[in-house]
Amino acid sequence: MVDLSQYLPILIFLGIALALSTAFVFLPMGVSQLTGTHNPTTEKLSEYECGFPAFEDPRSRFDVRFYLVAILFIVFDLEAAFLFPWAVSLDLTGWPGWITMMVFLFELVVGFVYAWKKGALEWE
């Protein structure tokens, strides 16, 4: 049974960190209202594009080459997630556990070699 009470400090820490950073974002807004630096103009609020007026909407079509990277990431990060429990219990599972994991890793390496040969890792 996991003792959840040792995770309580982390939760409190998260709460305090959240409060701190929220204060950091919203306090200067109030301060700038008071000191009079808050002075928005149309030009100031337009998006930055090296001094030009924006050419086109930034949310236009964009070739997301990173899609493939994300797919590969899911595969390999999942693999790492399987490796973690095996790593801490290597002394308990012994040779059968080790051989099983090597078979699993070998299958993944086959997939990795396939992705490499297919050019999924190429970046033009």
Added chain:
Amino acid sequence: MTRTFMDWGLSYEWAWGLATIAGILLIALPLMLAVAMIIYVDRKVWAAMALRRGPNVVGPFGLLQSFADGLKVFLQETIIPSAANKGLFLIAPIITFTVALAAWAVVPFNSGAVLADINIGLLYILAISSLGVYGVVISGWASNSKYPFFSAMRAAAQMISYEVSIGFILVCVVLYAGTFNMNGIIEAQRGHGLGIVNAYAFNLLLFPIWVMFLISSLAETARAPFDLTEAESELVAGYQTEYSSMSFALFWLGEYANVLLMCALNAILFFGGWLPPLDWAPLYLVPGWIWLFAKIFAFFFIFSWVKATVPRYRYDQLMRLGWKVFLPLSLLFVVLVSGWLMVTRYERSPHTALCPSLDNAELAARGAAPQGSPCVRENLT
């Protein structure tokens, strides 16, 4: 610390709560101070390597430069572009900074001096530091501007690419230490090299892993030479382009807190954390946190040094290094390390015997544990 508060006549719950909050503030506030000073150090080192003076006007030797910058930024106007998604735009720096702070909850500063001594400390750090990418991606998307958007795309691909190899590298360390607990990993390094050096990096199998981890941590925190997310010659300031005032500063604070965390991880996982470099009695007279801070500082100097001297990578080179070099290499080392451990450490020991969970008292006493017990980690170098 709970005991001190209980001596003041408080009930256990109140004492525990006060001690926890005091501990959190003891981590968070010095961390922010450290970030301010480390930005100064970064600028000084960078300047010195370029034969410049660096900040030297505000305070003695310019020591107060970061605080002057902070005050200036605090008093500035917060500009929210009219095209931006306002809610997300403001949430992004909050996420970045919160996550950067929260990761420090499991970092041990001395034997027992850790806020949450959880069994899966390393896993927690891995999990919480991968949340950092959300801040970057959300800020890039919510700015509704081209440069931040490109930068966010790059950052997402870069961070997840190197997270994969960092995962495998951590598996190697965990294989050796046999635990995810941060204090446990540090204790496992006691006398690891030749019975006297307290460092995993002294191990021939783990040294290449440490080199990979150092480079991956540069890439994971988007430091030079992998700072493509804010490559100023192509992307202005990357995902921070549209930010101003404290929201801009929060990205900086979060980024440097992450850099410090990566330096701390290098020190803890491979260089014995709060243990002195050598397992030699007089060195234990120096408090553990001083050793840890010295190691963190040494690693930060390496980070600054790299930033000052190494030219920026091209994006395809960055992806090639991550996917075609580090990933296969770290996979290979998982096989090598686990195989080596199976042959040398676990073959002879009765591996069916269950190890009792290692708590702090046992860890401290482990040096005196009888040989042949399955829970004793032998020295392998």
